[in-house]
Amino acid sequence: MTAEYAAPATVPGAIPTDPSALTPAWLTATLRAHGHAVDVDSVTVTPVGSGQMAGSYRLRLRYRDDAALPVGMVAKLAIGSEDHRRFGAGAFRNEVRFYRDLAATLQTPVPGCYATVVSESGSEFVLLLDDLAPAVQGDQIAGCTVEQARAVAVAAAGLHGPRWCDDTLLQVPGLSLPTAEDRDLMESVLAPMADAFVERFDDRLTDLERAAVAWLVASAGAWLIAPVRHFALLHGDLRVDNVMFAPDGTVTLLDWQTITPGQPLRDIAFLLSTSLTIEDRRAHERAIVADYHGELARHGVTGYSAEQCWADYVSSLIHAPLIIVFGCGAAAPTARGDQMFHTMLTRSAAAIDDLVPGTLR
Numbered sequence: 178m179t180a181e182y183a184a185p186a187t188v189p190g191a192i193p194t195d196p197s198a199l200t201p202a203w204l205t206a207t208l209r210a211h212g213h214a215v216d217v218d219s220v221t222v223t224p225v226g227s228g229q230m231a232g233s234y235r236l237r238l239r240y241r242d243d244a245a246l247p248v249g250m251v252a253k254l255a256i257g258s259e260d261h262r263r264f265g266a267g268a269f270r271n272e273v274r275f276y277r278d279l280a281a282t283l284q285t286p287v288p289g290c291y292a293t294v295v296s297e298s299g300s301e302f303v304l305l306l307d308d309l310a311p312a313v314q315g316d317q318i319a320g321c322t323v324e325q326a327r328a329v330a331v332a333a334a335g336l337h338g339p340r341w342c343d344d345t346l347l348q349v350p351g352l353s354l355p356t357a358e359d360r361d362l363m364e365s366v367l368a369p370m371a372d373a374f375v376e377r378f379d380d381r382l383t384d385l386e387r388a389a390v391a392w393l394v395a396s397a398g399a400w401l402i403a404p405v406r407h408f409a410l411l412h413g414d415l416r417v418d419n420v421m422f423a424p425d426g427t428v429t430l431l432d433w434q435t436i437t438p439g440q441p442l443r444d445i446a447f448l449l450s451t452s453l454t455i456e457d458r459r460a461h462e463r464a465i466v467a468d469y470h471g472e473l474a475r476h477g478v479t480g481y482s483a484e485q486c487w488a489d490y491v492s493s494l495i496h497a498p499l500i501i502v503f504g505c506g507a508a509a510p511t512a513r514g515d516q517m518f519h520t521m522l523t524r525s526a527a528a529i530d531d532l533v534p535g536t537l538r
Contacts, residue, residue: 192254192294192301194262196222196234199252199303204238207305208246211292216241225251226314230265230434230508232256235308246291249308255301257509264507266299267351268434273302274351275433279410284476285335286429309429315417317517320524321452323461328428329420329452330445330469336430337409337441338476346410346438354408354438355401364398367499370506377505378519386519388537389526393498400495407481407489409441414500417452418517435500442486445469446493447500450528451521458528466490491532497525 193199201217208215218241226233236250255262255269262269276290288306295302315321321329340346347353371394375387382390412419413435421429449462470486505518530537 207292215244251306251308253304262300269302270299271436272434284339309421312421312423315420317418321417327465331472334472338473338478341409341478360398360402374502385526389498405440408438411439412444415444415448442489443493443496447496450497450525455527494529
């Protein structure tokens, strides 16, 4: 698949925050503003995916004449209340920035993008992306197979490797390594969010899971600003709910709302510790990390040993409970979401207990 990345454009009319506003007229204006000579005659809109922050909808388009664009696309947009959308504005700007400015500089598989629109506040946005059917979205609760996890880890090397320790990443607006001020801000909200998480899941948390949340609160500040010898662009939420799996085994990475520069093994630690069963992770994580390390070398990374890669993997395991607690606090509560966050914590707490012995007991 050849991806296409749209330049910024001014689009007439309000940016939709409800799928009913994805009208033929709005789609025509938006696609034309991005250089596509089309005239959309009609569209059907169907919900797809299970995003926690934004909504995704499959579009079936009919054009008035021959068009070079596909008849199927996926629209991703900010939905919900104004407060909810305002809370997610930074994440929405991140995803638009990824497709506009960063995707073409990487070698990781992502959907083709035909249009990107975002408001000045960031609380309204729309992406028009390739419909990847017949690929199917991963299921975070069920988890994934070892081979699927390996495929995602290898794909992540194409995200990390091409801009490994690239200082120009830090010049992109909105991207920077964490500062002392970031630590202060995080710590000011982490403890209350962790308390709310424990209260919400009180009747189902094990002692080990409670200990993982307590360890997170005690340790995350120092970990956040610890110097890193290597950095790259992170996905930040690399788990199988954010991956499309094609019948031929290929993968495509989705949901680029949490991009940030940082220690790249955070992505791999989060992926393996939350998306594999505990038994599969224990049996296969070293081999998958080794395959990831080998793929980094194929993307030109040098001076980074397999031993250092494994050590960085272990030291990055705290990323999982951090994203779980913050993600749970940010997302609108749902039965599936609650089951997902608890399942992820169960798996990640076991990984921390296995690989950083004495931390949680």
